[in-house]
Amino acid sequence: MSIIKVENLTKIYKCQKRKEGFGNTIKSLFKREYEEKIAVDNISFDIGKGEIIGFIGPNGAGKSTTIKMLVGILVPSKGSIIVNDLIPYKSRIENAKKIGVVFGQKTQLWWDIPVSETFNLMKYMYKIPDEQYKENITFYRDIMDLDEFSHIPVRQLSLGQRMRADFCAALLHNPEIIYLDEPTIGLDVVVKEKIREFIKEINKVRKTTVLLTTHDMSDIEKLCSRVMVIDRGKMMYDGELQQLKSNYGTQQMISIETEGIILSSQEFYKLNIINAEIKNNKALIRYDKTCINATQIISWIMKRYKIKDFTDYEADVEEIIRNMYNELRSLK
Numbered sequence: 001m002s003i004i005k006v007e008n009l010t011k012i013y014k015c016q017k018r019k020e021g022f023g024n025t026i027k028s029l030f031k032r033e034y035e036e037k038i039a040v041d042n043i044s045f046d047i048g049k050g051e052i053i054g055f056i057g058p059n060g061a062g063k064s065t066t067i068k069m070l071v072g073i074l075v076p077s078k079g080s081i082i083v084n085d086l087i088p089y090k091s092r093i094e095n096a097k098k099i100g101v102v103f104g105q106k107t108q109l110w111w112d113i114p115v116s117e118t119f120n121l122m123k124y125m126y127k128i129p130d131e132q133y134k135e136n137i138t139f140y141r142d143i144m145d146l147d148e149f150s151h152i153p154v155r156q157l158s159l160g161q162r163m164r165a166d167f168c169a170a171l172l173h174n175p176e177i178i179y180l181d182e183p184t185i186g187l188d189v190v191v192k193e194k195i196r197e198f199i200k201e202i203n204k205v206r207k208t209t210v211l212l213t214t215h216d217m218s219d220i221e222k223l224c225s226r227v228m229v230i231d232r233g234k235m236m237y238d239g240e241l242q243q244l245k246s247n248y249g250t251q252q253m254i255s256i257e258t259e260g261i262i263l264s265s266q267e268f269y270k271l272n273i274i275n276a277e278i279k280n281n282k283a284l285i286r287y288d289k290t291c292i293n294a295t296q297i298i299s300w301i302m303k304r305y306k307i308k309d310f311t312d313y314e315a316d317v318e319e320i321i322r323n324m325y326n327e328l329r330s331l332k
């Protein structure tokens, strides 16, 4: 059963045409010319209850525009969206009761009041029953260390504390879906890890559906099994992260340490590899697994050197996505 169903969704922005030069600026005061920008171009997808989906793409790809339409802030130019059996822009308030939103770059907390007061206001606004409110505060207090900062006004919080407070505020009313737009941007590794654990826990305990937009590929690797990739408004990939890895993650690396000094990098190019960086008795070899495999490389080296240690690395998600963007763009 899908909780989000999107069909042929398109968003076209109408923007004022800007021409250079003083004369043109004066003219534009009297006669405005407009041009259209297709930000989201005929995309369709289905999301099931309890899924955690990574929604990724380069800058300006159309991610935020899609999320704004799902939330109900923007009206689509074409196509349909059903979220929780509602059309978001027609039932904004009803929809808002069932969703939570966290924007890494903006806060939805009140700047001048302490975090605990903000939570009280949210309780009042969303009409959260006492029992549910108490249960949630206890749950979040432990997992997000709320006591450390709940008495402090929001403007005095560090970014990591503010993000933790933002997450709790967005989840106080037990939303069915949470939209996360760059939720770990600018955070240190410890807070990032805490927030990822929190997302996993909420998803496990409450079956909350999560749509996550991020440029941090470790967020994707650690949280999502399915990814949707958008580029220039078009859906380029929707499927398993694992499949994406095997389609685009053909580049791999082996690092090797030998007993003696490696004399020259030139000889490594007899192998069908991409490149080799050599330093004393260490070599870092980059290869394409569709051309040669790790065993072939190791056995070739073993005939020439005594190997002390070696490690075989999978391509990381960042590299996979880079390969994918490059390939898709070269096709256009």
Ligand SMILES: Nc1ncnc2c1ncn2[C@@H]1O[C@H](COP(=O)(O)OP(=O)(O)OP(=O)(O)O)[C@@H](O)[C@H]1O
Binding pocket: 013, 014, 015, 037, 038, 039, 057, 058, 059, 060, 061, 062, 063, 064, 065, 066
């Ligand atoms: N209000 C607007 N008016 C006109 N064009 C807009 C508006 N908002 C976004 N755009 C354009 O629509 C396209 C998609 O923008 P959007 O913000 O959805 O991308 P994004 O994938 O979220 O990018 P980023 O990763 O940089 O946040 C971009 O070309 C952007 O310039």
